[in-house]
Amino acid sequence: MLSMDRESSDEEEDRQNLIDQNERITKSPRRSTFHIDEFKDRIGNGCRFSLSSFSFNKRYLYAIFLPLFIVIVYFTTDIKNLFQTSVSNIKFDSSINTMRESELRALYLLRQQQLGLFKLWNTTFVSELNSTVVNPVNSTSNNSNLSPTLHDLLSPFSSSGLFQDFKSAVFNQISLNKQIQQVLLSSHQSGNSLDLPDNVTDPGLGGYGGLDRCRKVDQQLSQRRTIEWKPKSNKYLFTICLSGQMSNHLICLEKHMFFAALLNRILVIPSSKVDYQYNRVLDIDHINKCLGRKVAVTFEEFEEIKKSHLHIDKFICYFSSPRPCYVDDEHVKKLKSLGISMNKLEPAWVEDTNKPKKRTVQDVVAKFSSDDDVIAIGDVFYADVEQEWVMQPGGPLAHKCKALIEPSRLIMLTAQRFIQTFMGERFIALHFRRHGFLKFCNAKKPSCFFPIPQAADCISRVVERANIPVIYLSTDAAESETSLLQSLVVLNGKAVPLVKRPARNSAEKWDALLYRHGLEGDSQVEAMLDKTICAMSTVFIGSAGSTFTDDILRLRKDWGSASLCDESICQGEQPNFIAEDE
Incomplete structure (x- = not known):
């Protein structure tokens, strides 16, 4: 009985303590989010709670997202352009027009300079070729414009190294002039056309005022000196x-x-x-x-x-x-x-x-x-x-063909098929003799064996003069030499491809005739094929002192494919370094 009274007294005491704690919490100035009365109100009146809560949280949303929105707008909008006036646009357009007018004026002056350089260039050709030109009308007009003093000045040097240096200097200035014009014109391009009414900046790079730089040489075969070959039947x-x-x-x-x-x-x-x-x-x-x-x-x-x-x-x-x-x-x-x-x-x-x-x-x-x-x-x-x-074109014997000694029909057709497959109508051929040539050339005065960087520079000049950016390479040089040569022969900043005959491939049909007639792999047939391709080229660069080159030149003369740009590697120059004798 006593224990039951004690338990009842303890429960009453605990209840009293709980009531006192709740009263203290109610009297506290802080409001609890989880207030019991508010909880009851939420259950009894959900609408009133939602409206008051939304109006309370909306202020927080504005406070957070408004500054963020201002920051995004600031960094994504070009304020300068947004408030830029039309007056600044007018001033900017005016400066562009002034710049374009200056460029066009510069182009006009460069064009006048170019015309003067072409006249000088044609003078050198007239002097060198003894007034033999393709177009007699242009030749006459060019000669009439030349001052006698200049012609008299050039004549004594027409076959000298000084004259060749002079021609090279003139050509370099023409090339530089052309490059400057192209740079200025690049800003006037719209699509694939030019804004200028005259789309021609070059009065004759393909013809130099009517005189083609690398035109075919007139061999004057009608004036050949010949004899008849009429042998006795038993001699x-x-x-x-x-x-x-x-x-x-x-x-x-x-x-x-x-x-x-x-x-x-x-x-x-x-x-x-x-x-x-x-x-x-x-x-x-x-x-x-x-x-x-x-x-x-x-x-x-x-x-x-x-x-x-x-x-x-x-x-x-x-x-x-x-x-x-x-x-x-x-x-x-x-x-x-x-x-x-x-x-x-x-x-x-x-x-x-x-x-x-x-x-x-x-x-x-x-x-x-x-x-x-x-x-x-x-x-x-x-x-x-x-x-x-x-050694005259066509040889000393009277005959009705272009050449008496020429490659067989099979080799000729194979060469044509190779050219159609890899080269196209216009290409330069290079005979680059190296194997066993160092000692042979150094025994000559001057030597004909050039360091590869010097040879590459000479070849690049011919490429630029001929304006033909592809070369057929006939050589016995090692891969190390041809790789260096390939990396150094450049036109307008781009490497000029050096094309060599590829190894036999059954998928390729350009050499099928040789294979079909059992001529593949024959070193003499391949050498004659190389000669034939070189002889058919637009321009030929040979190796001085090589009879391989001499035979190609003979074929080019006989076939009428020789050009004014044909020359030996670094013709008129000496190697910039020569090794001592043994």
């Missing part, structure tokens, strides 16, 4: 060529043809067992068709005609030293292995291959005429007989 001249490689042999063969014509003999082309396989690179019957008669036979045809009697009746040596006929014992053994017998080698006169004398047609006829059926005169690569006559 033969046996060809012997030993000096150098294929290019040397082709030059030797051409000279043998001249000798055969002078001596009225049929030319016997050497056997592939003692010389190159000529029928893989040349069309021998082409020579006969051009002459309209049988003037050349292969060794096999000669062997068939003579049956078992293969004998050289007289061996008259053009050169006496360093050895008779420039024929070594090894070659004599090869001839005998073919069943050819011969008499003793007899020099016609004292003649050294290192110092050949100039000889005339009369000298040759007097020394080498014979009644014997078959004669041989040995290697005549170094012979100097009527050199200008022999």
Whole structure:
């Protein structure tokens, strides 16, 4: 009983404490968010609570988002342009118009300067080419505008290095003038057209006032000096060529043809067992068709005609030293292995291959005429007989073709297909001889072996002059040299591609003819293909001292593809560095 009274007293005390705490909380100045009465009011009157709460929180939302909105507007709006007046626009447009007028005035002055430079450039061409131009009317007008003093001044230097330097300086100024005009015009472009009424800033970069810089050279074939080749049916001249490689042999063969014509003999082309396989690179019957008669036979045809009697009746040596006929014992053994017998080698006169004398047609006829059926005169690569006559375009013999010695039809077609595939109508060809050329050139005075950076600079000048930004590269140089050359040949800040014949690829059909006829992989066929492509180019850059280059130049003259821009690498210059002798 006592315990129950104690428990009742404790509960009453706890209740009293709880009431006292609630009264203290009610009297506190702070309002609790979780006030019990407000909680009851929310349950009893939800609408009144929502309105008072919304009006209370709206002030906080304004306080937070209004400054944020002002900051966003400030950073995203161009206040300057928003309040800019039309007067400032007028002033700005006025300054632009003034600038454009100044640019147009500068263009006009540059154009006048360019016209003067072109007149000076044409003067140099007239002096150099002895007034031989494509358009006689333009030539006359140009000459009439020249002052006699200037022409007289240039004439003494027309073939000197000083004159070439002068031409180069004039051309450089023309190129610089053109670049400045292009920079000024770039601000006047609208789309693909110009705002100017005259869209021509160049009075003749393609023609230099009617005179094409890299036009084809008129070879004046109608004025060729020729002789008829009318051989006797039973008289033969046996060809012997030993000096150098294929290019040397082709030059030797051409000279043998001249000798055969002078001596009225049929030319016997050497056997592939003692010389190159000529029928893989040349069309021998082409020579006969051009002459309209049988003037050349292969060794096999000669062997068939003579049956078992293969004998050289007289061996008259053009050169006496360093050895008779420039024929070594090894070659004599090869001839005998073919069943050819011969008499003793007899020099016609004292003649050294290192110092050949100039000889005339009369000298040759007097020394080498014979009644014997078959004669041989040995290697005549170094012979100097009527050199200008022999080397003239088309050669010294009367015929109805462009060239007597030219690549076979298969090689010609393959070259054309390569050009159609990779090069196009206009391209520059470069023969860049390097292998074994350093020592050979340094023995010459001056040397013809140029450091690659210097060679690249010279090549770039030709590219700029010809305005043809693609080059076919025929070279025996190492990859390290060609890679450096490729990186340095530049036109208007862009690398000029150096294109080489790619390796055989069955997906490509430009070389299918060679493959089909079993000529692929033949080094002589590939060399002749290179020559043919170079000979068909718009402009050719060769290596001075190389007979490979000489043979290309011969073909270009004969075919009429030689241009005024054809030259050897760094022609008229010397290497800027030359190594000492051993």
